[in-house]
Amino acid sequence: MLIAHDLGTTGNKATLVSNDGRMVASQTVAYGADWGTDGKAEQNPHDWWNAVCQATRELLGTTHTSGSDIDGVSFSGQMMGVVPLDKAGEPVRPAIIWADTRSTKETDALLERISMDDCYRITGHRLNPTYSLTKLMWLRAHEPENFARTAVFCLAKDYTAFKLTGELATDPSDASSTNAYDQAAGDWAWDIIDAAGLDHSLFPPIVPSTHIIGRVTAEAARATGLTEGTPVVMGGGDGPVAALGAGIIDETSGAYTYLGSSSWVSLSASRPLLDPKMRSMTFNHVVPGQFVPTATMQAGGASVSWGQEVLSGGQSYEQFLGSAGRVEAATKGLFFLPYLIGERSPYWNPLARGVFAGLHMDHKQPHMMRAVMEGVAFNLRTGLEAFSDAGFAVDHIDAIGGLAQSPVMLEILANTWNLPVAPRDIVEEANAIGAAVLAGVGTGVFDDFTIATRLSHRDPDTPPVAAAHAAYEEPYRLFLDAYARLEPWFADVHTTVNG
Secondary structure, three states, X not given: OEEEEEEXXXXXXXXXXXXXXOEEEEEEEEOOOEXXXXXXXXXXXXHHHHHHXXXXXXXXXXXXXXXXXXXXXXXXXXXXXXEEEOOOOOEXXXXXXOOOOOOHHHHHHHHOOOOHHHHHHHHOOOOOOOOHHHHHHHHHHHOHHHHHHOOEEEOHHHHHHHHHHOOXXXXXXXXXXXXXXXXXXXXXXXXXXXXXXXXXXHOOOEOOOOOEEEEOOHHHHHHHXXXXXXXXXXXXXXXHHHHHHOOOOOHHHOEEEEEXXXXXXXXXXXXXXXXXXXXXXEEEOOOOOOEEEEEEEOOOHHHHHHHHHHHOOOOOHHHHHHHHOOOOOHHHOOEEEOOEOEEOOOOOEOOOOOEEEOOOOOOOHHHHHHHHHHHHHHHHHHHHHHHHHOOOOOOOEEEEOHHHHOHHHHHHHHHHHOOOEEEEOOOOOHHXXXXXXXXXXXXXXXXXXXXXXXXXXXXXXXXXXXXXXXXXXXXXXXXXXXXXXXXXXXXXXXXXXXX
């Protein structure tokens, strides 16, 4: 048996997977986050560890599984954060997570020393406040005492692997989410790190995603119920791990969309995608030699969840999304810009905000909800266009993540993108499957990564309707135009609010 942990933004899901790849059971333990109006987004690393311990104990207990039956443990973890650790391996403060955008000034300062083009060419990403590098610079500027105590930083899954084993490292997929990793060299981008004025010792060793980083210590065994000495495989960042779980392992695998809190479109490739417009970014895959060109929006599924929370009037999530399927929005002039926590692809603007545009007295809650869903679809379309422009052909999309369970959302995506869209039959389990594959390959339970292609299947397509796609073309242009017109206004609002 294998245990896969998926350390997300809202909780940790522990999944028990048999050695033939069958999901046996899962257990989720939630934790909170500290969200601030100034772009603050933090979590307590101890909450992650406590969730790993509790979920593991409950998973073993409810399935009557002995710790000695577990052949390996691995992780999928939220990316782009900073967990600052002191010399004893203790967090010196809460983790600064992926959604935090406070390091805008630090980003601007670094851009005076390295060009955006060079950073994109070296790292596969724009230089941006959402990444780890400038978050470290922010920590140095705003909390010098905490920064002085920081001996090394790591990311979420690295910290929990360290707590299990006492060994600290990261992997290429997570390293490639920091703005400080050289994809051609396969190592930290020391020139960029030097430009940021950061000591090399702050950056942990990089090992393969399938590397056995260590074994469960006696202390961790007591906390989790695992057996001392159980192998712990490094694991990877949640985006590349989700790609593996969805069976996206090479160029022949096609493309997929992840419809979780943050949402993205992605595929596997043998080279980074360097988009001249920098709409997309490229992570290293957890599959060696592969890359994961990706276009990620900050609040995809999160925008829909927000819409349901504030607009539904008490209807269930499923009922309210269903009601959005019976009305029109963009084709009747109602739009939503889904930038509730700033935006990554395609604009990389932490100052962007959510906007309803075109509201009329005739519009009710279902119209607004549909506008939110269409805004997500429009925004993700820009990423697919970046893939197409770079010569990566996409003829169908697999869908995973919680929102992929909505027939209305799948219909909107298919018609907006003019592509068939089909959920995998493991809609919410792709990260667990991906992490389990890493555990299995790392420990020798699985021969290779191709098992990922056999652990889930495509459900029937939601095909595009030609007339519906044609009707979306002009609204899509207007959606893009709305952002272009509002971009300077977002900056004025930020200045007004923050001085």
